Amino acid sequence: EAGVTQFPSHSVIEKGQTVTLRCDPISGHDNLYWYRRVMGKEIKFLLHFVKESKQDESGMPNNRFLAERTGGTYSTLKVQPAELEDSGVYFCASSQDFMTDTQYFGPGTRLTVL
Amino acid sequence: QKEVEQNSGPLSVPEGAIASLNCTYSDRVSQSFFWYRQYSGKSPELIMSIYSNGDKEDGRFTAQLNKASQYVSLLIRDSQPSDSATYLCAVESGGSYIPTFGRGTSLIVHP
Numbered sequence: 001e002a003g004v005t006q007f008p009s010h011s012v013i014e015k016g017q018t019v020t021l022r023c024d025p026i027s028g029h030d031n032l033y034w035y036r037r038v039m040g041k042e043i044k045f046l047l048h049f050v051k052e053s054k055q056d057e058s059g060m061p062n063n064r065f066l067a068e069r070t071g072g073t074y075s076t077l078k079v080q081p082a083e084l085e086d087s088g089v090y091f092c093a094s095s096q097d098f099m100t101d102t103q104y105f106g107p108g109t110r111l112t113v114l
Numbered sequence: 115q116k117e118v119e120q121n122s123g124p125l126s127v128p129e130g131a132i133a134s135l136n137c138t139y140s141d142r143v144s145q146s147f148f149w150y151r152q153y154s155g156k157s158p159e160l161i162m163s164i165y166s167n168g169d170k171e172d173g174r175f176t177a178q179l180n181k182a183s184q185y186v187s188l189l190i191r192d193s194q195p196s197d198s199a200t201y202l203c204a205v206e207s208g209g210s211y212i213p214t215f216g217r218g219t220s221l222i223v224h225p
Contacts, residue, residue, distance in 0.1 A: 105157040
């Protein structure tokens with residue numbers, strides 16, 4: 001069984017540019033989560049999808065971040081326009097059930113904004 | 115603001131020794147506690163979960179929870195160089211089901 005995959009693994013962009021991160025969850029997992037780890041800080045929750053619906057987006061930092069999960073399969077996280085403080089590692093995770101199942105994490109996308 | 119605190123380390127132990135990793139949390143109503151292992155550049159991997167006071171053992175790993183002291187620990191017996199990684203403590207509060215992570219403790223097991 002394939003795990004959670006994320007693309008790209010690394011992205012370097014300039015301030016003001018747009019970047020789109022992609023996450024493919026484990027097949028059959030309805031729940032998809034985005035997290036972010038800024039350098040030197042802890043992993044922080046961004047948002048949670050159940051199928052194609054946003055269940056909880058309380059962790060999204062501001063309206064420059066847009067997450068979508070059309071069709072309830074893969075998800076994208078767009079940052080537009082990117083700022084220096086957006087640099088960090090963006091993790092995606094998925095689980096079959098929300099309350100009881102383990103979240104399986106992807107390897108992350110390292111975003112550097114110059 | 116819910117907080118999960120861990121010593122960043124690195125914690126260095128010789129091969130075969132017991133590694134003890136500690137974590138404290140601020141939210142008294144926390145109910146679920148997790149330990150993730152993360153190798154450099156890789157994804158966090160869940161290795162232990164614990165929900166009630168006391169010890170929970172799984173192979174060489176033992177998780178210990180003390181809710182009165184708001185303290186959770188992970189013991190790794192017979193530490194191996196392959197255990198060298200960052201260990202993340204995560205805590206879920208009742209009704210949230212979204213974990214709050216600590217910054218992680220770097221463990222180095224030297225031969």
